[in-house]
Amino acid sequence: MRTENVDVAVVGGGPAGLAAAAAAREAGAENVLLIERGERLGGILNQCIHDGFGTKMLGEALTGPEYAQIFIDRLSDSGVTSSLETMVLDLTPDRELTICSEDGIRRIKAGSVVLCTGCRERTRGAIRIPGTRPAGVFTAGVVQEYMNLRNILVGRKAVILGSGDIGLIMARRLTLEGVKVECVAEILPYPSGLARNIVQCLDDFDIPLYLSTTVVDIHGVERLQGVTLAQIGPKGGVVRGTKRFIDCDTLLLSVGLIPENELAKKAGIDLSPVTTGPIVDDQFQTSVPGIFCGGNALQVHDLVDYASMESQKAGQSAATFAGAGKLPDQNIDVQPGNGIRYVVPQTLSGEEAVDFSMRVFSPGSDRYVVFRRGDKMVRRMKQTELDPAAMIRVRVRADRFKGSEGPLTVEVTD
Numbered sequence: 001m002r003t004e005n006v007d008v009a010v011v012g013g014g015p016a017g018l019a020a021a022a023a024a025r026e027a028g029a030e031n032v033l034l035i036e037r038g039e040r041l042g043g044i045l046n047q048c049i050h051d052g053f054g055t056k057m058l059g060e061a062l063t064g065p066e067y068a069q070i071f072i073d074r075l076s077d078s079g080v081t082s083s084l085e086t087m088v089l090d091l092t093p094d095r096e097l098t099i100c101s102e103d104g105i106r107r108i109k110a111g112s113v114v115l116c117t118g119c120r121e122r123t124r125g126a127i128r129i130p131g132t133r134p135a136g137v138f139t140a141g142v143v144q145e146y147m148n149l150r151n152i153l154v155g156r157k158a159v160i161l162g163s164g165d166i167g168l169i170m171a172r173r174l175t176l177e178g179v180k181v182e183c184v185a186e187i188l189p190y191p192s193g194l195a196r197n198i199v200q201c202l203d204d205f206d207i208p209l210y211l212s213t214t215v216v217d218i219h220g221v222e223r224l225q226g227v228t229l230a231q232i233g234p235k236g237g238v239v240r241g242t243k244r245f246i247d248c249d250t251l252l253l254s255v256g257l258i259p260e261n262e263l264a265k266k267a268g269i270d271l272s273p274v275t276t277g278p279i280v281d282d283q284f285q286t287s288v289p290g291i292f293c294g295g296n297a298l299q300v301h302d303l304v305d306y307a308s309m310e311s312q313k314a315g316q317s318a319a320t321f322a323g324a325g326k327l328p329d330q331n332i333d334v335q336p337g338n339g340i341r342y343v344v345p346q347t348l349s350g351e352e353a354v355d356f357s358m359r360v361f362s363p364g365s366d367r368y369v370v371f372r373r374g375d376k377m378v379r380r381m382k383q384t385e386l387d388p389a390a391m392i393r394v395r396v397r398a399d400r401f402k403g404s405e406g407p408l409t410v411e412v413t414d
């Protein structure tokens with residue numbers, strides 16, 4: 001089998017991959033190949049026809065396709081080669097990719113690789129809802145694709161399980177298309193989606209949100225005939241006497257996204273048990289030298305802007321690595337402390353400013369996110385609202401890491 005050589009191979013043509021490929025080229029990599037299994041660039045944004053994309057990076061609220069087009073245009077001006085309808089099947093630790101397209105199976109040897117493979121939705125099987133297996137049970141992203149890209153209406157009366165952003169956006173979208181959305185049920189005692197989506201997608205359309213509630217049974221043989229909802233107590237059990245039947249022909253599951261990391265696993269990259277994405281340093285380099293990661297494959301993003309920003313950095317670093325430039329040594333570990341679920345990146349050099357991304361365990365207000373190294377307070381930032389659904393981004397200047405030793409801890413304090 002013929003092997004082709006490229007400087008930088010970017011896997012995935014969503015917003016993260018688009019940003020990484022353009023940045024790698026702009027940083028001096030001659031031969032950049034962007035590989036996308038779908039028939040067009042843009043990733044998940046192609047089916048997101050609502051607005052709200054680009055507020056942080058571009059200062060305007062665009063639709064998904066509008067946002068993606070800006071980066072597609074930038075890419076086509078840059079001289080990056082895109083290979084559509086091409087699936088990356090395998091990746092080795094020494095950066096050899098096996099790809100499959102209508103031309104057959106080929107090998108690519110890359111100077112560096114950026115993984116921007118996005119994420120996939122959790123399904124009914126993943127959360128083990130009991131009951132029959134009728135038609136009418138979908139993940140929210142699948143319904144979004146049916147409605148927005150294929151013009152297919154999936155039902156007439158819907159219940160949505162999970163108050164993540166995709167579920168909330170689909171509650172509004174279904175309502176606008178004439179579907180009666182009976183309710184959104186959320187197992188947690190607080191919503192999992194952004195506050196703005198609760199207001200704009202549920203409150204504005206009088207769709208009830210039932211917290212601490214889940215689906216405990218599914219009814220119907222050929223087609224879904226209804227679901228049983230029940231309240232969930234603080235220890236995770238069903239609260240007696242709270243079961244109720246809701247008549248519906250459609251159940252939409254918005255119960256979480258999982259970073260798509262089959263290739264990372266094949267390359268032997270260390271994954272975080274919390275994010276389930278690769279562990280990365282401040283250059284977005286994974287535990288395997290020369291393989292970088294950005295976007296939803298790294299951590300599930302609520303805002304696309306941050307996926308683009310971090311992937312831009314990953315692309316620049318990949319170009320440096322491929323050009324035998326030196327990446328800074330990484331010797332400061334980053335550790336999540338009280339109240340922090342995870343922090344990315346997980347190691348840093350201390351030689352340059354770092355944009356940290358993190359999520360908290362539980363909601364709160366008027367608290368501080370504090371970075372400490374040894375006895376030194378490196379950064380303290382007030383958070384008027386803490387929301388587990390919203391990623392927190394904090395920039396720390398390089399000089400703040402100096403003058404202290406040991407790991408950097410990040411915690412929530414009063």
Ligand SMILES: Cc1cc2nc3c(=O)[nH]c(=O)nc-3n(C[C@H](O)[C@H](O)[C@H](O)COP(=O)(O)OP(=O)(O)OC[C@H]3O[C@@H](n4cnc5c(N)ncnc54)[C@H](O)[C@@H]3O)c2cc1C
Pocket residue numbers: 011012013014015016017035036037038042043044045048050051052053054086087088089116117118119141144165166169260263294295296297301302303304305307
């Ligand atoms: C329904 C929904 C609504 C959203 N709403 C908003 C919003 O209002 N505002 C906002 O800012 N953000 C929003 N987001 C978040 C934003 O869309 C994501 O953060 C962003 O799309 C992540 O980009 P990505 O490139 O990492 O992943 P994706 O867009 O998923 O792209 C990954 C790409 O990789 C390709 N791929 C995967 N594996 C392979 C392989 N082996 N070979 C080749 N190609 C491969 C896939 O085909 C895909 O095109 C929303 C997300 C969803 C799902």
